[in-house]
Amino acid sequence: MYKAWFTGFHNRKFKRPLTDIVYQDDDGGLLDVEHDLAALRTQSAEDWKALFDARWMSHEWPYSSGIWSKLEWVYPGIDLKNVVSFAEGGTNLWHAQRLGQELGVSNLWIKMCGNTHTGSFKDLGMTVLVSAVKEMLAHGQPIRAVACASTGDTSAALSAYCAAAGIPCVVFLPKNKVSPAQLVQPMANGAVVMSLDTDFDGCMKLVQDVTKDGSIYLANSMNSLRLEGQKTIAIEIAQQFGWELPDFVVLPGGNLGNVYAFYKGFKLMKDLGLFRKIPRLVVAQTEQANPLYRAFKNGWETYKPLKAKPTHASAIQIGAPVSIHRAIRAIRGSKGLVEKVTENQLMNASARADRTGTFSCPHTGVALAALEKLVKKKVIRPKHKVVVVSTAHGLKFAGTKANYHAGTLDRVRPTRRNIPIESSADSSQVLKALEKALKKL
Numbered sequence: 052m053y054k055a056w057f058t059g060f061h062n063r064k065f066k067r068p069l070t071d072i073v074y075q076d077d078d079g080g081l082l083d084v085e086h087d088l089a090a091l092r093t094q095s096a097e098d099w100k101a102l103f104d105a106r107w108m109s110h111e112w113p114y115s116s117g118i119w120s121k122l123e124w125v126y127p128g129i130d131l132k133n134v135v136s137f138a139e140g141g142t143n144l145w146h147a148q149r150l151g152q153e154l155g156v157s158n159l160w161i162k163m164c165g166n167t168h169t170g171s172f173k174d175l176g177m178t179v180l181v182s183a184v185k186e187m188l189a190h191g192q193p194i195r196a197v198a199c200a201s202t203g204d205t206s207a208a209l210s211a212y213c214a215a216a217g218i219p220c221v222v223f224l225p226k227n228k229v230s231p232a233q234l235v236q237p238m239a240n241g242a243v244v245m246s247l248d249t250d251f252d253g254c255m256k257l258v259q260d261v262t263k264d265g266s267i268y269l270a271n272s273m274n275s276l277r278l279e280g281q282k283t284i285a286i287e288i289a290q291q292f293g294w295e296l297p298d299f300v301v302l303p304g305g306n307l308g309n310v311y312a313f314y315k316g317f318k319l320m321k322d323l324g325l326f327r328k329i330p331r332l333v334v335a336q337t338e339q340a341n342p343l344y345r346a347f348k349n350g351w352e353t354y355k356p357l358k359a360k361p362t363h364a365s366a367i368q369i370g371a372p373v374s375i376h377r378a379i380r381a382i383r384g385s386k387g388l389v390e391k392v393t394e395n396q397l398m399n400a401s402a403r404a405d406r407t408g409t410f411s412c413p414h415t416g417v418a419l420a421a422l423e424k425l426v427k428k429k430v431i432r433p434k435h436k437v438v439v440v441s442t443a444h445g446l447k448f449a450g451t452k453a454n455y456h457a458g459t460l461d462r463v464r465p466t467r468r469n470i471p472i473e474s475s476a477d478s479s480q481v482l483k484a485l486e487k488a489l490k491k492l
């Protein structure tokens with residue numbers, strides 16, 4: 052039968068069952084979930100594709116979930132009774148024709164990972180983590196609550212899955228640094244919400260301190276279980292292309308778990324013979340918080356955490372990414388690269404994409420601005436097939452987007468402002484205003 056276990060990210064000799072409460076190996080290094088490849092190889096690549104295609108958007112629970120339809124590659128052997136799912140995943144991957152034409156990459160696709168229950172791609176990993184906690188509880192582990200530090204999206208996802216499972220939840224948020232739509236989610240879901248006078252990196256330290264005894268389980272992305280869910284995005288992209296790969300996948304990076312999760316997904320498909328290669332992964336960072344970019348620029352010689360500065364892409368205001376070494380492995384292993392963008396570039400790239408219907412969040416704007424730069428640098432060429440990963444729903448960041456159009460955002464000169472036209476309720480006045488506005492389009 053298929054099996055998976057915790058191993059050390061560096062120390063591959065370390066091995067523990069997935070029901071253990073463990074976040075680090077004996078040397079204090081990060082963990083990784085490892086799968087029994089020999090067992091998985093007893094099915095052919097064609098068989099796996101056929102199985103996953105048969106389950107795609109299935110009405111049979113829990114295969115209705117994009118994650119649990121691939122459970123043999125995610126958490127084999129989990130008791131299905133313990134699966135906590137909102138039927139997440141299976142998000143649309145659409146051909147962004149107008150934007151692609153404008154940018155000179157006609158084969159441009161956007162994977163809308165934010166079109167999901169709590170409005171960000173964090174749902175994909177959280178379904179695995181909270182299901183794993185239920186499995187641990189069933190094994191008698193004394194877990195009182197699950198906790199996370201968050202820039203807003205992790206806490207929304209964790210609190211929703213915990214509420215569905217009936218498990219107490221605690222979230223640590225940096226005060227005044229998350230959007231109202233993000234803050235209200237854990238409140239509504241009944242989590243204990245700690246609003247702390249620090250930034251995300253400060254919250255991360257605190258949550259690690261208070262979860263040391265193991266009775267409050269740590270749900271941050273240093274927890275490798277979440278990456279098993281996030282990695283299904285890579286598998287879905289291939290599946291949605293009819294089991295073909297793009298040349299590039301561009302995503303915004305903060306704590307950097309996702310780039311490694313994507314790498315794991317693509318690598319697993321390669322290891323199981325579905326493909327001979329993997330796409331080049333591009334991590335996009337804002338200049339305000341770009342520790343990975345700096346390490347990349349100096350040839351990975353040195354990595355230094357830094358103090359992240361405020362950014363409109365608030366979910367990636369992270370200066371000391373927990374998964375830095377995971378990210379470096381992913382970039383190197385995929386011959387990938389890292390690009391940085393300014394606040395002005397990211398908000399304008401987002402607005403430009405919005406004019407083609409995307410309604411993108413600022414983080415997706417970071418990826419789109421990086422794409423624009425790489426096309427200009429001729430790294431990404433017209434012949435390439437490119438996927439941009441949209442990580443959250445634009446509606447979660449409606450305030451930032453409204454302020455863009457109002458022209459009140461720091462460091463941003465909006466090139467595509469569009470503000471409501473006020474008029475008296477008089478048809479000739481309205482018509483006059485309309486004629487004027489239509490001429491400008």
Ligand SMILES: *Cc1c(COP(=O)(O)O)cnc(C)c1O
Pocket residue numbers: 171172173204205272303304305306307308309310366367412414415442443
């Ligand atoms: C978490 C998050 C990211 C960054 O993902 P990492 O794995 O931490 O690099 C990007 N965008 C949004 C909207 C997020 O919530």
